[in-house]
Amino acid sequence: MHVGTPAYFTGLLDTISDAENGGAAVHTEFIRSQPIPPDVIEEERRVLEAMKSGGPCEDRAIATLGWVHQREAFGDIPPSWQEHDLDPLQIIRLAGPTVIGAQIARHQRRFAWATDDWQTRRPRAAALFALQAAIGLRIGASRGTKKIPYTPGDEILIDARDRAALQGIDSTDRDVVMIWGAVHVRGIDTGLHARGFTHTADPEWRTVAVLPTISTALWHLFRHRAH
Numbered sequence: 147m148h149v150g151t152p153a154y155f156t157g158l159l160d161t162i163s164d165a166e167n168g169g170a171a172v173h174t175e176f177i178r179s180q181p182i183p184p185d186v187i188e189e190e191r192r193v194l195e196a197m198k199s200g201g202p203c204e205d206r207a208i209a210t211l212g213w214v215h216q217r218e219a220f221g222d223i224p225p226s227w228q229e230h231d232l233d234p235l236q237i238i239r240l241a242g243p244t245v246i247g248a249q250i251a252r253h254q255r256r257f258a259w260a261t262d263d264w265q266t267r268r269p270r271a272a273a274l275f276a277l278q279a280a281i282g283l284r285i286g287a288s289r290g291t292k293k294i295p296y297t298p299g300d301e302i303l304i305d306a307r308d309r310a311a312l313q314g315i316d317s318t319d320r321d322v323v324m325i326w327g328a329v330h331v332r333g334i335d336t337g338l339h340a341r342g343f344t345h346t347a348d349p350e351w352r353t354v355a356v357l358p359t360i361s362t363a364l365w366h367l368f369r370h371r372a373h
Contacts, residue, residue, distance in 0.1 A: 276363045309337070
């Protein structure tokens with residue numbers, strides 16, 4: 147998960163550190179921030195700038211639920227962590243700047259209410275966001291391992307990036323810790339089984355966060371109905 151409670155990320159980092167100290171390599175999706183390359187066309191530049199611009203609003207929005215984003219929780223990424231992923235510019239060029247730009251715009255609209263003065267100007271928007279999270283994430287969890295409906299660009303954003311992650315596995319004979327978002331679990335798991343990997347232990351489940359109840363979220367939305 148890209149978001150969760152600070153305690154979740156603390157435990158996750160401890161587990162990763164223990165595995166790395168035991169000799170495992172750490173492979174991640176693309177998480178290090180990089181400057182925009184000078185050789186991009188204007189349309190690509192606009193999409194790359196949009197990718198970088200939405201963080202503060204998203205961080206403020208998820209903070210209303212007591213969560214943090216992985217970019218804040220991880221802080222400075224250890225140099226030993228290896229990125230095995232498409233970089234943002236590769237994704238834009240493969241899927242097209244129009245497709246990726248539209249996906250970024252849809253994502254950022256969900257958090258646009260979370261300006262630095264939202265508590266006085268938009269308290270009802272925060273209550274609505276909590277209700278959407280309470281309902282939407284429960285619906286997502288109910289799908290289990292079923293493949294999610296694709297939207298334009300997902301063959302690159304999901305499938306092609308899964309292949310890049312699996313190529314990282316092919317490049318080493320070490321144990322590997324893979325740090326990827328939940329949407330990639332199905333494809334990566336399928337690829338690992340195709341390579342002959344098998345489960346040797348039961349999964350160790352972690353509590354990422356506790357969702358607000360739908361009734362509580364509705365109550366907060368009703369309480370701020372006049373704002």
